[in-house]
Amino acid sequence: MSIADLVGAILGFIFTLLVFSYIIGDNPLFRLAIHIFIGVAAGFAAIMAVNNVLLPRLMIPLLDGSRDERILALVPMVLGWLLLTKISPRLSPFGNLPVAFLVGVGAAAAVGGAVTGTLFPQAYASINLLDLQSAGAIDTSLGLMLVNGVIILIGTLATLAYFHFGVSSRTQQPSQVQVWLEGLGQVGQAFIAITLGFIFAGIYSAAMVALIERLYFLVNFVKPLLIPLLPSS
């Protein structure tokens, strides 16, 4: 074990205990550990941004690139400087241009990806679940495929009905949700509850594995220190 590994193990042991101190409630030891984690993460992200983004994507093309690369590198440099004007309230309007660029391109990428990567393919897949010809091509029993497709279809429609908040309005009558739509929405509520319970189980499972890993770390850290103290049998 190198010195770095030893120091890392000691620091890991200490910070693990500091975080575990939250069991007695919010306390300065826990907050100290959280602040250190946040500071280290921010510093590491800054180093990564400089070393992995600014140097190879901006500085090297400007200093060592061809003429076209230099011209192209000027665009992000100018936008980056404009974004820095957001620090000053007086100059902050100049930063609206890069912010608008970021928001517009980000929204376009997210929406385009959602439509072509999730919405259309998932709708197509839901339709194919009830396609007997397509179902026969998969190595699964036809009846099971149909049952699966019907359940998914009902779940989809019921969940959509649960998020339908429109009401029918008639003159001289109070507005109310249609009865069949309300019943379908309750079925959708059950589907949503099962889904959220499934996700919670996944989160609990991940936390359990994290706890086991930390306990293994503590035991493995302490065991070599305790073995010499234990009486030999």
Add this chain to the structure above:
Amino acid sequence: MGEIRCPMCGKSNPAESEVCQFCQARLIPLVFSPAKSEPPESVPDEIPAGIDAAPTGESDWLLDLRPDESIPGEELPVDFVVGGSEDGNAPLDETHTSADDVPDWLARLPGEWTKEAEAEPLSDWLKMETGETEQPPSKPAEVTDWLSQPLPDEGQVENTESEFELAPGEFPSWLEVFRPVGDEPQTVPARGTPESIESSGPLAGLSGVLSAEPDHARPRKSPTYSLKLRVSANQRTHADLLQGLIESEGRAQPLPQRRGISSQHVLRWAIACVLWGAVLWSVITGKQEAPLPAYTEETAEVNRLISQLPGEARVLLAFDYEPGLSAEMEAAATAVVDHLMLRGAYLTLVSTSPTGPILAERFLKNQTGHHYTSEVNYVNLGYIPGGAIGLLGFVENPQRMLPYTLDMVAAWESEAQPGLRALQGVQRMNDFEMLMVIVDDPDLARAWVEQVQPQLNEPDTLTSLVMVTSAQVEAVMRPYFEANPRQVHGFVFGLRGGAAYAQLTGRGELPRTYWGPYGFGLVVAALLILIGGLVLSSVSLLARSPQVKGEANQ
């Protein structure tokens, strides 16, 4: 004329009747009696000659048109005619004899002077009114009396009316009935009151005419409306509540006092001790070894795809998880990556998280039994900035997005250099044989599928997309796997998937180590949930029973 028609009821009556024999309306108008009226003391000098001041208001030419029948009371006294013989002026008839040659239209023109006007000098105000200065006298022409009369002042009109006030006449009996009893004289609103005088147009100044401008067209004072909102008590309550919420935002909240040890604290410590004790006991003793779980379809599919990879395949490996979940992700991915290394795949490491590259280095370092060297067997391209945008840019042009390795070495093959071995022959995303994403965030996993998967739909693409995910991502990832056609070709989720994959390959020490305490901890947790639910239900039932009894007694 033998009969006279009643103006009121329209029926015929004998000519000698003074009142209608049907409606008792007066048939013969009352005539001004000179004996009952006081003679005017003096006639104003300003009134020019030729003015017809007859009580009936008729001009001379109208009187000429009247037939010779004498109507009682028609004879007017001489002194009543303005400009008559009393003041020495000639009678009006004399003007007719001297102006026969003048046509009527010329006689009606204003500015013409009658003979009387020529004989008597004009007063000053009349000269100013007509604009007459020192003009030579012209031939007198016949001018209608009413036309030659200048417009008198308002005060003069009032004086004239007061001077020639008619004497009260006799009312018919039926009209006397409606007459109010009292000595006070009744004031009848006179026509031409100032309120009804025309103020604009060609009839300006005249009274008793129809208004040239309708009432609604006249400018009026714009109505004023109150700006005070009419709100109900309920609305006022809601408005006050909202205002209170807004004001409370800027108010400093006092720090809550530190509470003492409550039953909640005790319960939390008890649960933690039970759970931690069980897991710690399992970790220390290592006696709770449980059989590894059976593999599932998605896990078997990943195993099949890796097994079918050609030798020295190029695999893109994305490490997109945070350090906090590294325990689960490493346990899930260790057997899978171990299988890839066994197949001799060249790995290209990327991450959309700043901490991802260093976690990837740590992961490969912990893969004992393999001698993977940086820039030989694998290349770490580092961090992809920009989230989904950067991911899309990397998918479309990976060379431009990440041109260097984490150690600032040019990674891609070009004309100047051959490029690193792990990236030889790779120009675009479809040149990889497999894309494997190790991810803990559902949104990030979906972003990878949405941005990368459409790129893999091109024909003749053999690149497969597999995922190693956290257990909490399974619900999001399964629809992509079960879709037809599949958007994700296989995935391994959580410790369970990693353990199942370890059973398939017979390798992977980490999931085997964790699986025993994990299963024991889950059993204890399930027992805690079950016991807690039973206790809570019992407490609720016990608290409800006295309440039901109390209601029944009432």
